[in-house]
Amino acid sequence: MSSSNIRRSMPLFSIGIVMQLTELSARQIRYYEEHQLITPMRTDGNRRLFSLNDIDRLLEIKDLLEQGVNLAGIKKLIIVNETEFVSNKPIQKSEEIRKDLSDGELRKLLKSELLHGGRHRTTLRQGDMSRFFH
Amino acid sequence: MSSSNIRRSMPLFSIGIVMQLTELSARQIRYYEEHQLITPMRTDGNRRLFSLNDIDRLLEIKDLLEQGVNLAGIKKLIIVNETEFVSNKPIQKSEEIRKDLSDGELRKLLKSELLHGGRHRTTLRQGDMSRFFH
């Protein structure tokens, strides 16, 4: 893992700030955690602490939900995304990724994601927190 | 002000996190605020919220204190620093800066700062929070 990734996974933000940054309710954020879409750290006193990566993922989740993907689907997509990052060909094209990973129900999920609107952008690959820092 | 500076002045961090990041006590941080070395934002509920710039400044303060400069001196130095940033010659050499600003007791303060060890680095010009982000 690069030092940049270490920094991006540093637990820094309270849930209040994350609510503002993502425009999600505390209920939503906790619900997504409950379903293991994010796993923020905890303080000694059991308060959640979110990293930049967590916030990026929340923005991803929000985006996918708005496109009609349900939590189960998002979960799979996130795993895809992580696998992709761990692999040593991180710059392969999205078409190739889809070919690599389209088996079983995963294929259906990805297809439904593709069918939804022409909004292709960087949703799965990169969060939006970068805009907060240089 | 650049968009990057806007981001760096965004209030994001609770005092607990800032304590960890700076290794300062809450007492110290509040004391520095009391003496107007920092002015963190507040939530509606009156909790302090610190920006990256605030954290950088706290690291600056800590560094200068360790070099023997007192709060009054640090305050002056910080004003110098800000003036420098606002001016339209932000890349002028440190020697020139000193010439520009060495009048009255300020001269003495800067001198004492210079006398202290050969640690010249970037103390006054740039904080260390950049290491937390890319």
Added chain:
DNA sequence: ATTGTATGTTAGGAAATGTAACATACAATT
């Protein structure tokens, strides 16, 4: 010996966050 500076410690209160339970809206299914 006194004063000033920087920080520690404690007390009491308020805000933010935690979990848990129940409510609701809506889509999908039977």
Added chain:
DNA sequence: AATTGTATGTTACATTTCCTAACATACAAT
């Protein structure tokens, strides 16, 4: 039409974190 599942809202109560204010302390300077 009734039921089930999903995502979220709301409320209640407990705990943690943070607030201010006051007093204590160590040390340097006067």
